[in-house]
Amino acid sequence: MKIETVCVHGAKDPNNLTGAVAVPVYQSATYAHPGVGASTGYDYSRVQNPTREALERLVAKLENGREGLAFASGMAAMDAVMGLLNPKDRMVATSDLYGGSVRLFNVLAERNGLAVEYTDTNDRELLRETLAPDTRAVFVETPSNPMMNVTDIRMVREVAGPEVTLIVDNTFLTPCLQRPLELGADIVIHSGTKYLSGHNDTMCGFAVTDNPEFAEKLRFITKTVGTGLSPFDSFLAIRGLKTLHLRIKRAEENAMAAALWLRKHPKVKKVHYPGLPEHPGHLLSKTQSSGFGAMISFEVDAPETAVKVLENVRLILYAESLGGTETLVTYPLVQTHADVPEERRLALGITDRLLRLSLGIENTLDILSDLENALG
Ligand SMILES: Cc1ncc(COP(=O)(O)O)c(C=O)c1O
Structure with a gap:
């Protein structure tokens, strides 16, 4: 399916029993078990909810990734992804970034000793100089907010090497115009509050990855802290994405x-x-x-x-x-x-x-x- 078709049909439930064309809002906090030790696949909505799951399926397909996770905001997605790093890790980030990302990095620096070095990630030499042997991640926003600087994602992948986790904030271009996983990123982040939901009426955020280990850790974080997107906001995001x-x-x-x-x-x-x-x-x-x-x-x-x-x-x-x-x-x-x-x-x-x-x-x-x- 081409991306326009994915926007319209990508959230479809393969096990849809009712024929509903729109994914329903499963406004249920909990789910009855068919027997002891048995599950319908859903147990408690903090862990997973069918509406959120449909949205995650859709966003993963749009970004051409294996797994997508939907969060209550872009910052919640970002915070969960930062949870993949360990205290005292080093990260290199694009110097021109959304101010909320800088605020989060400062909080993590204070709380966990995360060392964030900012540089022009599109300058090969500067990037090379800023990377240290113990740099665990590179965080790129392209085009950047607000100066619209563009970073070459393929070049960053090549310079950083395969061991460094490359995280790209794709909020400004959306998967309709740019798919960072295809260019070498490990994780794509979105403020879905922006183009993806698209109507200035819903807060949401996404993380998409091909890496099963990252996906599992991110699911563990959502299950533990409860930052997954609500059923109704998931419904609104699916509706918005149809016309992205x-x-x-x-x-x-x-x-x-x-x-x-x-x-x-x-x-x-x-x-x-x-x-x-x-x-x-x-x-x-x-x-x-x-x-x-x-x-x-x-x-x-x-x-x-x-x-x-x-x-x-x-x-x-x-x-x-x-x-x-x-x-x-x-x-x-x-x-x-x-x-x-x-x-x-x-x-x-x-x-x-x-x-x-x-x-x-x-x-x-x-x-x-x-x-x-x-x-x-
Ligand atoms: C590029 C970018 N990333 C992330 C965020 C944070 O997203 P949210 O406001 O959905 O938490 C924003 C918000 O403006 C943004 O512009």
């Missing part, structure tokens, strides 16, 4: 139009979008992704212009998220990246003049005209 391929393509068209339009605006100094030919990751993106996605960041001429845009958008919403049907504008400085230390934020280019746009699926001209009014 359509939404991401439509949003990408809007992103390309907005990037080209912003590039010409006198108050816009720089546009970061891998779809633009001048973007440093443009050619690389073409070799590892089938699209450029629908996220853009751009620098305006002054902090006052940034504030003006945030306060004057009407159709576009000033809100902290991405990947939904609605176009959102975010101010990374005070929202997504507020917890990143100032010195590091500035070195990355996350200034008081940087705005991030997540293009939705509205009419292109309506979006451009809202941007025009807001920029003035």
Whole structure:
């Protein structure tokens, strides 16, 4: 099945007895046993639930992985994956990352002595220098949040070697445009709150892997701490995923139009979008992704212009998220990246003049005209 068909049919239950076309919400906390020592396959919903299981089947197929796990949020997925590392392990991470990931790594550094070194993971030499003989994992976000830097996943696999666990956050591109497991990653992570559920109404997260040992440990963590996704949110995510391929393509068209339009605006100094030919990751993106996605960041001429845009958008919403049907504008400085230390934020280019746009699926001209009014 091609990926568009998987989006629509991939959650189907092979043992469906009722003919229900939509996967039902199994709103049951516990399951009766047919006999002593016997099980229907379900015992208690913290461990597994049929609706969550259908969603996990679907996301694993989309990422072309053996096993998928659905969590209550992207951060819950990330925390579970970090649970595969041991206290005092070393990890190398992309320097430009979602601020919540940096916060989690800082907490783990304090609590477990996890040593996280940040570097430009797309710079072969820097990456080589940063890797140490006892580095256990490399964590890559590509394109990165919010500077849209692209990392060559195949190159990281080659430089890090087979012993290092390569974890890729694929939130920005989705499996419709990029499948990191096929490029050498061991684990793919998603904030499913974004494109996968897609309607700004559900929090969820995913981890997908081909490695049975990782999958077993992740299942043990979910069973133990109870961070698996609820039945109703699993249902909403399945529903959202049915149209993922359509939404991401439509949003990408809007992103390309907005990037080209912003590039010409006198108050816009720089546009970061891998779809633009001048973007440093443009050619690389073409070799590892089938699209450029629908996220853009751009620098305006002054902090006052940034504030003006945030306060004057009407159709576009000033809100902290991405990947939904609605176009959102975010101010990374005070929202997504507020917890990143100032010195590091500035070195990355996350200034008081940087705005991030997540293009939705509205009419292109309506979006451009809202941007025009807001920029003035
Ligand atoms: C790239 C990326 N990864 C992970 C997360 C965390 O996901 P969640 O908000 O679903 O916990 C986010 C949230 O914005 C994100 O942008």
